[in-house]
Amino acid sequence: MKPNSATIRKRYDRIAPYFEGMEAVMEGLFFKSWRKKLWAKVEGHHVLEVGVGTGKNFDYYPKDARITAVDFSEQMLKYAAQKRDRKNINVDLELMDIQSLCFADNSFDTVICSFVFCSVPSAVKGLKEVYRVCKPGGQVLLLEHVVSSNPVLAAIMSLINPVVVRLVGANINRNTVKNVKACAFTSVHVDKRSSHIIKLIEARK
């Protein structure tokens, strides 16, 4: 049986104190430069970050934007709030599930996230919600790790996926590009610099 939202939320609550330490090496080697590329694409004034985690994207927030950031893990948000206060970041943090966002339709110029749809329990439901709250003509930007296009690696990723989900709450075998393309976006573009596992996806409503 697939873990439900409460289970995944608890897993992030549990790893929140160690989250940045766990990702430190990958962050330095890869994620940092991807975050820069992702946030360089933000358009418009009103921005929503979904799955903010501990606030690892704060350093890349555009200075003049009005940003709201949500997460469903109270503990991850607690660390994000501490970082916001320490770094004096201008962001509204809210406890919220991406699968049922409490925002009106067509609210944001850009909806953005990094490494989130690997763990949203129903990725399709979550993507429909980010589509709903994005303004017509606005964009949804996603930086995601996905199942490899190499069939051998993909099989290994699927085999060990249940263990990874159990430990950290994230799936390593999702096809997020396909899931985004299944939504009603007018265009979906994958940045050419993407690798076979890390994808920078730009979807236009």
Ligand SMILES: C[S@@+](CC[C@H](N)C(=O)[O-])C[C@H]1O[C@@H](n2cnc3c(N)ncnc32)[C@H](O)[C@@H]1O
């Ligand atoms: C791997 S962490 C990434 C955090 C951050 N975006 C980053 O780049 O470091 C995934 C985050 O997504 C959040 N998340 C997963 N599913 C969610 C949902 N349905 N609603 C809100 N947040 C969710 C988790 O609580 C966690 O903080």
